[in-house]
Amino acid sequence: MESSSPLEDNRLGPSVCAPLAQQRLNLTFFTHVAGDREVLCTASHNGEAALTLLQSQADPAASLALQPGTSILAVYPHDKRPEVIGTFIRSLARARVVIHGLASSPSAITAVLSSSRIKPAVEQLFEHFTFPGYASPQEFFSAQAPPKEYLEKVVATYQEKVTKVYWIIPQSDLDLWGIHIATADILAGFAAALMEMGELGLAIPFLVALPGLGGQEFILSFSTARRQPGGADQGKEIRRVLKSHLPDLQPMRLTPVAGIFLHGPHFGDRYGIAHTLVTALAQAHISLLALSCTISTISLIIRQHELAAAQVILGNTFAAPVECAPAAARG
Amino acid sequence: MSGKYILIVDDDPDLVETVSMMLESKGFEVGKAYDGIEGEEAIKKRRPDVLILDVMMPRKNGYELCKELKSNKWTQEIPVILLTAVGEAVPTTSYSHADGMSVEAEDFIPKPVDAATLVEAVQRLL
Numbered sequence: 536m537e538s539s540s541p542l543e544d545n546r547l548g549p550s551v552c553a554p555l556a557q558q559r560l561n562l563t564f565f566t567h568v569a570g571d572r573e574v575l576c577t578a579s580h581n582g583e584a585a586l587t588l589l590q591s592q593a594d595p596a597a598s599l600a601l602q603p604g605t606s607i608l609a610v611y612p613h614d615k616r617p618e619v620i621g622t623f624i625r626s627l628a629r630a631r632v633v634i635h636g637l638a639s640s641p642s643a644i645t646a647v648l649s650s651s652r653i654k655p656a657v658e659q660l661f662e663h664f665t666f667p668g669y670a671s672p673q674e675f676f677s678a679q680a681p682p683k684e685y686l687e688k689v690v691a692t693y694q695e696k697v698t699k700v701y702w703i704i705p706q707s708d709l710d711l712w713g714i715h716i717a718t719a720d721i722l723a724g725f726a727a728a729l730m731e732m733g734e735l736g737l738a739i740p741f742l743v744a745l746p747g748l749g750g751q752e753f754i755l756s757f758s759t760a761r762r763q764p765g766g767a768d769q770g771k772e773i774r775r776v777l778k779s780h781l782p783d784l785q786p787m788r789l790t791p792v793a794g795i796f797l798h799g800p801h802f803g804d805r806y807g808i809a810h811t812l813v814t815a816l817a818q819a820h821i822s823l824l825a826l827s828c829t830i831s832t833i834s835l836i837i838r839q840h841e842l843a844a845a846q847v848i849l850g851n852t853f854a855a856p857v858e859c860a861p862a863a864a865r866g
Numbered sequence: 867m868s869g870k871y872i873l874i875v876d877d878d879p880d881l882v883e884t885v886s887m888m889l890e891s892k893g894f895e896v897g898k899a900y901d902g903i904e905g906e907e908a909i910k911k912r913r914p915d916v917l918i919l920d921v922m923m924p925r926k927n928g929y930e931l932c933k934e935l936k937s938n939k940w941t942q943e944i945p946v947i948l949l950t951a952v953g954e955a956v957p958t959t960s961y962s963h964a965d966g967m968s969v970e971a972e973d974f975i976p977k978p979v980d981a982a983t984l985v986e987a988v989q990r991l992l
Contacts, residue, residue, distance in 0.1 A: 609879075611879040611900075612879060612882070612883060612898065640879075640880050641880050641883045641884060641887075642879035642880045642882060642883035643879050643880070667899075667904050667907065668900070668901060668903065668904055668925070678924070678925070701881065701884065701977070701979060702884050702888075702981065704884060704887070796884075798880050798881065798884050800977055830878075830879060830880045831878050831880045831881065832880045
């Protein structure tokens with residue numbers, strides 16, 4: 536589902552996350568860019584119910600659209616390498632699939648596509664990647680099995696009062712870049728820019744792309760990490776790369792920002808976690824600049840000066856070891 | 867811990883990534899695999915000093931892989947830490963703490979994993 540609205544940050548919880556959580560509707564995919572739009576996925580049998588709920592809470596200026604029959608396709612590990620993400624986007628462009636949403640997790644890059652276009656997309660991916668588990672697209676498709684009953688039982692036991700998370704990992708000294716592009720065709724140019732950033736040794740720990748309701752225009756938001764913690768500013772270099780591949784666009788940069796990555800057991804299979812997180816941050820008056828929920832991680836970008844407060848709030852909100860893995864500061 | 871090679875096998879790619887980040891921050895070299903077959907291939911290529919193995923995985927589950935490793939004289943000495951929520955969460959499953967600890971593996975850590983516990987377990991097995 537695609538939602539476009541001039542929402543204030545503090546409206547994201549009550550208008551989008553709360554009604555879905557109250558009806559126990561799980562978000563298998565959720566992306567948000569502050570003050571602009573969201574893309575979210577539910578199980579297909581919940582699509583109409585989710586749309587009705589969101590319409591009932593929506594700001595009068597908001598637009599909502601339901602896109603039935605979609606699937607999520609993921610490639611991992613990307614190791615934060617822009618060239619992997621770029622190759623993924625280029626493969627989808629070559630397969631001529633419409634991207635309904637794009638988001639990264641710490642390990643994976645995921646796209647929401649029409650289910651009927653998964654086959655050509657996977658075939659293109661096999662042209663550009665090798666997958667140790669599968670020698671061919673045919674082998675990949677034949678290995679896909681429906682979820683087993685025991686998994687549902689495990690997930691059911693995880694609906695605890697206070698949500699457990701494995702780790703809350705902060706990463707500071709990031710830049711947040713925003714690009715507004717007019718047509719999906721330009722995504723191939725963005726993919727080329729990512730490849731060049733890869734050659735320069737840059738790292739991308741966060742990326743979301745959200746289409747407009749027409750499916751053509753896109754908002755891209757991604758963060759870049761410095762090569763070394765506290766290292767030289769790479770803003771000019773990144774701006775040059777973006778301009779060389781996307782000459783007509785005006786990339787916007789916000790710096791410094793910080794990322795927080797919450798990884799939990801079966802985050803992709805449980806309802807209400809994004810709502811808990813968004814509500815906690817709003818109550819602490821911490822502005823959420825961008826967010827992605829995909830695979831089993833919620834990744835969020837906030838202003839760097841709010842990082843310490845956000846860590847405390849999230850540590851108090853979730854049952855988690857407040858873990859600050861030193862390696863998280865790397866690219 | 868430089869030079870010590872830890873292999874993580876789990877079908878949750880974000881878990882593999884976060885655990886590997888944590889272990890790398892402690893100086894370990896880390897390998898990654900995303901199901902039992904991939905894990906098996908990775909072990910053939912390079913023998914890990916410690917294997918961290920999820921139980922519930924597609925293609926070949928961790929219990930099967932662990933049993934195979936322990937019945938093979940070339941791999942039976944590889945210390946294995948089973949990493950799973952199964953024993954607690956699904957009492958009907960065939961996996962259990964007892965099997966994990968006393969029969970198949972050197973250690974058993976239930977999810978959610980406490981980072982310090984995992985690192986301590988790895989260090990104890992080296």
